[in-house]
Amino acid sequence: MIPYRNELILALIWVAISGSYSIPNLVFGFAIGWIVLFLVRDQRLATRTVIRPWALLLLIGLFIKELLLSALRVARLVLSPRMDIKPGIFAYPLKVDRDFEITLLANLITLTPGTLSVDVSDDRRTLFVHGMDCSDPEQARRDISQGFERRILEAFR
Amino acid sequence: MIDGVGNYVAGTLVVIGALFALTASIGLLRLPDIYTRMHAASKAGTVGSCLMLIGLAVHIGESATALRALAGVLFLLLTAPISAHLLAKAAYSAGYRMWGGSVSDDLGATVHSAKKNDPLVTDR
Numbered sequence: 001m002i003p004y005r006n007e008l009i010l011a012l013i014w015v016a017i018s019g020s021y022s023i024p025n026l027v028f029g030f031a032i033g034w035i036v037l038f039l040v041r042d043q044r045l046a047t048r049t050v051i052r053p054w055a056l057l058l059l060i061g062l063f064i065k066e067l068l069l070s071a072l073r074v075a076r077l078v079l080s081p082r083m084d085i086k087p088g089i090f091a092y093p094l095k096v097d098r099d100f101e102i103t104l105l106a107n108l109i110t111l112t113p114g115t116l117s118v119d120v121s122d123d124r125r126t127l128f129v130h131g132m133d134c135s136d137p138e139q140a141r142r143d144i145s146q147g148f149e150r151r152i153l154e155a156f157r
Numbered sequence: 158m159i160d161g162v163g164n165y166v167a168g169t170l171v172v173i174g175a176l177f178a179l180t181a182s183i184g185l186l187r188l189p190d191i192y193t194r195m196h197a198a199s200k201a202g203t204v205g206s207c208l209m210l211i212g213l214a215v216h217i218g219e220s221a222t223a224l225r226a227l228a229g230v231l232f233l234l235l236t237a238p239i240s241a242h243l244l245a246k247a248a249y250s251a252g253y254r255m256w257g258g259s260v261s262d263d264l265g266a267t268v269h270s271a272k273k274n275d276p277l278v279t280d281r
Binding site: 016017018019020067068070071074075077078079085087088089106107108110111112113114116117118119130132 | 176177180181183184187188189190192193195196197199200201203204205219220221222224225228234235237238239241242245246249255
């Protein structure tokens with residue numbers, strides 16, 4: 001384990017983005033990184049998380065594909081003369097239970113075709129999702145659990 | 158030559174991105190309630206802005222600026238769904254009804270108990 005690994009990563013990103021490759025700038029980036037990580041110290045994950053790079057790549061790939069499909073679907077829907085929609089909110093029973101997994105799943109759901117996360121129940125077992133086409137909630141639940149949720153579980157477990 | 162290809166790619170990306178942004182705004186006008194409108198704003202709007210930023214990155218072709226544009230893409234993807242989520246949640250808590258043609262509302266049954274512990278909803 002390299003000491004100050006996260007601060008170093010942030011410093012390198014800072015140098016790359018600010019476009020000035022010099023030692024003072026690297027030190028400046030390191031200082032900012034240290035302050036930022038200090039500010040969020042309480043919110044960072046307490047437990048170590050396994051990340052499987054290959055499964056994570058698959059998750060990102062699936063996400064980009066779904067995001068483009070979803071934008072195309074919205075475009076087609078709003079441009080069609082008669083908008084034929086049956087919107088509604090359905091409950092989705094969560095299998096993931098850690099905060100960052102729920103956050104990630106909720107974000108992915110929002111950016112993908114026809115679904116938008118609205119709320120999480122207090123016990124963190126249910127996600128309430130608004131669907132553009134809610135005529136078949138069973139199918140929508142199946143899509144989420146076999147798509148993103150399965151890939152999240154594969155990437156972080 | 159390479160310059161020419163880069164220009165075509167960048168131009169195409171910007172035009173497609175602008176079209177998505179246009180459909181997002183048409184969606185905002187045409188869709189019936191806030192929840193369906195958030196669909197248009199969060200998806201088509203995000204994709205449109207991201208495509209235009211990527212187009213900018215291609216056009217500039219200079220690493221520092223391009224990286225900044227790509228960082229913009231990353232932050233849009235991270236923050237857009239959160240704001241959509243919060244707007245929808247806030248609208249629901251504030252009592253905005255869903256459009257009359259909506260077919261189901263699983264949240265309606267539980268929202269009453271949820272309100273009690275929600276820091277965003279204070280009793281006035």
